[in-house]
Amino acid sequence: MVLCSADSYDLMSRKAAIVIAAQIIAKPESVLGLATGSTPVGTYRYLVDFSREGDLDWSQITTFNLDEYRGVSPDDPHSYHWFMKTKLFDQINIGKSRTFLPDGADENAGRACEKYDTMIRDAGGIDLQLLGLGRNGHIGFNEPGSCFIKNTHCVNLSPSTIDANQRFFNGCQEVPRQAYTMGINTIMKAKRILLLVSGMEKADILHKVIYGPITPDVPASILQMHGNVMVIADKEALSEMQ
Numbered sequence: 001m002v003l004c005s006a007d008s009y010d011l012m013s014r015k016a017a018i019v020i021a022a023q024i025i026a027k028p029e030s031v032l033g034l035a036t037g038s039t040p041v042g043t044y045r046y047l048v049d050f051s052r053e054g055d056l057d058w059s060q061i062t063t064f065n066l067d068e069y070r071g072v073s074p075d076d077p078h079s080y081h082w083f084m085k086t087k088l089f090d091q092i093n094i095g096k097s098r099t100f101l102p103d104g105a106d107e108n109a110g111r112a113c114e115k116y117d118t119m120i121r122d123a124g125g126i127d128l129q130l131l132g133l134g135r136n137g138h139i140g141f142n143e144p145g146s147c148f149i150k151n152t153h154c155v156n157l158s159p160s161t162i163d164a165n166q167r168f169f170n171g172c173q174e175v176p177r178q179a180y181t182m183g184i185n186t187i188m189k190a191k192r193i194l195l196l197v198s199g200m201e202k203a204d205i206l207h208k209v210i211y212g213p214i215t216p217d218v219p220a221s222i223l224q225m226h227g228n229v230m231v232i233a234d235k236e237a238l239s240e241m242q
């Protein structure tokens with residue numbers, strides 16, 4: 001695991017955007033795994049800037065997002081479809097038919113999740129997977145539990161995740177209770193993983209992710225088993241490391 005420190009959220013975002021940009025330049029037909037949440041917003045801003053300056057061509061890039069709320073349609077402003085459209089896809093030259101998220105509007109969880117894994121496999125797998133870190137150590141929406149769940153699946157969101165994500169909704173009651181998420185194996189099969197962590201509130205969990213035991217109680221701890229992980233974290237998130 002390569003641990004890279006950044007002095008601020010902005011510098012973390014810039015470094016992450018440079019890593020993703022280098023992937024796109026080195027392999028213009030890359031398959032990227034993308035993430036939502038507050039953490040990658042700055043990274044997407046830099047990627048949009050690089051694209052406007054003419055440094056990046058997304059025309060052959062394919063993307064798969066980690067997750068989507070169940071029962072939420074793509075044109076709902078709370079959906080992760082909407083997040084990705086507004087924060088990134090509408091501002092770069094990517095073909096919309098090459099951007100994929102789990103189909104939260106499909107109430108048939110088994111069908112929606114199986115289809116998603118098949119699509120990732122058919123695309124040749126993920127070259128670079130971007131991840132944020134939940135306060136409880138979740139990645140995608142793989143919540144702490146008694147086992148690691150392999151494939152894309154439907155998950156019941158934990159009270160801590162519902163609480164953390166209520167800031168994007170009008171209160172807790174409006175946060176969907178379920179989501180479709182890539183599984184741990186889906187994520188671990190990515191050739192490279194880039195984990196971004198920002199803020200004091202993630203310091204304790206980041207320490208557990210990197211130095212703690214590998215356990216489904218801290219889902220991101222499984223990343224210790226991956227051979228090509230880069231963590232970029234700001235000073236606050238790294239404050240427990242000494």
Ligand code: GLP
Pocket residue numbers: 035036037038039040066067131132133134135138139140141161165
């Ligand atoms: C959500 C997403 C995760 C994300 C996490 C952390 O639960 N499903 O993919 O990493 O939030 O979000 P934030 O970056 O806002 O702290």
